[in-house]
Amino acid sequence: MKSARAKSKIWIERRGRMVTLLCVAFMVFVAASILYFVTSKGLSTFVINKASITDFLFGKDWDLGKLDKEGKPVVGALPMIAGSFAVTLFSALICAPFAIGGAVFMTEISPKFGKRILQPVIELLVGIPSVVYGFTGLSLVVPFLRDHFSGSGFGIAAATIVLTVMILPTMMSLSVDAILAVPASLREASLALGATRWQTIYKVVLRTARPGILTAMIFGMARAFGEALAVQMVIGNSAVIPKSLMEPASTLTSILTMGMGNTVMGQVENNALWTLALILLLMSLIFIMIVRILGRRRTFE
Known part of the structure; x- marks a missing residue:
């Protein structure tokens, strides 16, 4: 009986390993x-249509139905690349202080209120579809910018505001997890040495949780860089490098969502859009590599 049970357990383990594999x-x-x-x-x-990699990455003209003097397609993606990085960086810079401040409030200052009230609100914001953020920005942010600033209201500024609200729950949730991972013994030791609560938060908690907070920032930037629908609704979708934040611009994702359904597979237009998708994929891989490097650093520390 024992041998039969042992064989049965071994078979179950092997079957589980096979399914997992x-x-x-x-x-x-x-x-x-x-x-x-x-x-x-x-x-x-670059292989079939003979476009130049340099012209694609640094060219300023985007006209898929046009050829230059050498017969190469005019596919300068610099306006979209610059627009994607501008929107991502601006939204991350604006969102980071609010996310860190909210995380500190929820964990160190008012943890009970944070868990009961703020945590469900953050989770609700995470679950809101991006089209809702885009439509809200189109209905509120764009008219506000148009009425109080110069321009049509569409542009990097509107996209930055919408993305800031979108990535705030992600950054805040991950920052909360990073701060909660700080051992309580470090807080107690700091307070025992005579440090105030604010000194403990700034000198001990935030510095210890810094790799995790940086990971939260990178995750937020990755989501902002790959966001399509909400940005498309408020940025203006003009394939030019804007001279101000109030002028219409474009991103890699906005041009992709607008053009992919209107092209034929294998044509120059379709191949150029796939190249934009490749850039997005490479940027996502870079963000993932940065997150893994920060995770390893946090483990070593």
Whole structure:
């Protein structure tokens, strides 16, 4: 009987390992397939259509139906790349102080109020679809900027405001987790040495949780960089480098969502859009690598 039970347990463990291995192999296969497909389609602009990589990354003219003097497509993606980085950086710079301040309030100053009131609100904001944020920005932010500043209201400023609200719950939630991971013994030791609560928060808690907070900032920037629908509704979708924050601009995602449904697979226009998708994929991989590096640093510290 014992040997039969032991064999049954061994078989169950082996079966569990096989199922787990198959699931992991399937996920790796899907990820590798996506990476291969996007890379192969994205490189078609340079391999098949003979476009210049330098002109694509640093060119300022985006006209998919036009050819230059050498017969190459006019696909200068610098306005979209600059727009994506501008919106991402501005929204992260504005959102970071609010996210860190809210996280400190929820964990160190008023933890009971934070858990009962603020935590459900943050979770609710995370679950709101991006189209709702975009429509709200289109109905409130754009008219406000148009009435109180020069321009039509569409532009990087409107997109930055919308993205700031969108990534705030993500940054705040991850910052809360990073601060809660700080051992209570460090707080007690700081207070025992005569430090005030604010000195303990600033000198001990935030410095110890800094890698986790930086990870939260990177995650927020990754979401802002890849956001499509909300940005498309408020940025103006003009493939030019704006001279001010109030002028219409464009991002990689806004041009992709506008043009992908109007192109034919294999044509120059479609290949150029796939190249934009490849840039987005590479930027996502870079964000993931940064997060992993910060995670390793936090583990070592």
